[in-house]
Amino acid sequence: MVGNVSRASIISDRRITGLSPDVIAELVTDVGPLWHERHQARLASRARKRAVGAGAKHRLVFVDRLLATLVHLRHGVTHDVLACWFGVDRSTITRAIGEVRPLLAQRGCTVTAGVRLRTLAEVVEYLGVTGETGIVDGTEIRVRRPAVGRKDRDKFISGKSKQNAVKAMVLTDGDGRVLFCSPTTPGSCADITHARQLGLVRLLSDGPAVEILADAGYQGLGAQTGGRVVTPPHRKFKKNAPDWYEELHERQRKAHSSRRIRVEHGIAHLKNWRALARHLGHREHTSDTVQAIAGLLSQQQAADLISTQQS
Known part of the structure; x- marks a missing residue:
């Protein structure tokens, strides 16, 4: 995942996401709980051998998932490039965008x-x-x-x-x-x-x-x-x-x-x-x-x- 310095650079430069830091902060506050709720519901919906929350943690936290989606929408950056930028596998970026994009679309x-x-x-x-x-x-x-x-x-x-x-x-x-x-x-x-x-x-x-x-x-x-x-x-x-x-x-x-x-x-x-x-x-x-x-x-x-x- 990206470091704190890189994340701060993405958020602070409006040319990268097309949004101001205040708007991104509002998105994190509004969309973050919705994403977490859906994620927990998806985990609880199938039979499990371990408790919800056990096991490996996300390498790509929600803020990074949101930023990757914003950069993809703003500049059309491919998932491969975003994967290299955020230090994860391409499938992780694809899954992250697929989860965040519908939540943004539902906001009106x-x-x-x-x-x-x-x-x-x-x-x-x-x-x-x-x-x-x-x-x-x-x-x-x-x-x-x-x-x-x-x-x-x-x-x-x-x-x-x-x-x-x-x-x-x-x-x-x-x-x-x-x-x-x-x-x-x-x-x-x-x-x-x-x-x-x-x-x-x-x-x-x-x-x-x-x-x-x-x-x-x-x-x-x-x-x-x-x-x-x-x-x-x-x-x-x-x-x-x-x-x-x-x-x-x-x-x-x-x-x-x-x-x-x-x-x-x-x-x-x-x-x-x-x-x-x-x-x-x-x-x-x-x-x-x-x-x-x-x-x-x-x-x-x-x-x-x-x-x-x-x-």
Whole structure:
């Protein structure tokens, strides 16, 4: 395992994990007990010849497991390299990341200190209470192509990028802070279909009066949600449009684009975490990966906002 000096260097340098020391300390306090509880439950769930807690101790303590997971998510470092860095076997790193990543994914997105949004319903309720405008968009993450002969091999091919990808729906506030990131779906799924599958139409139709800005990929949701989803204006003239209409349509389109550009900034911050630039692991882990990174990013954004307000 790494020494105290190396561990302190990792924690103190935000370039390594993407998180400040205060945020990492909060993660240790919040996630540590959950990991320990799951570990003890797993030990007690099978027949044993020795008491729980007997035998060899972990060479990789929880703090190091958390740091290894953060470095992997932030920079896409391979398990072999992390194993050399932390002085353990590669399988230990793989097991550690597999244990910590789901715990990070379940935490949801942090809005303020102690307030987290874990579901889309909670996000819609939060926007209704605060009166803020939400911005929604889909983002794609490249993945490995399924093996030849595997069922539904072509469902991961994105019609937009013509690559094998999975898709997630991201919802931010008007300042681009991440409020929600959905589980992933195969890249062949359209943005509007994914939103319907997540229940966005039902939540907006039956919920509070909120405003959600979206791009042209969500056109049609406005009519289904009573105007709560606002998309770019439809083009009424496909050919031989009058000059005055071209000017009006372009002005309306730019005005809408300038309002929803913040979600693109939020997605860009997510993609700064190399694990989302291209996912090279199992596709089954992409949902946990993207939701874990969204939760970590939102917690750091909330911490930076509090720090700015206090200074």
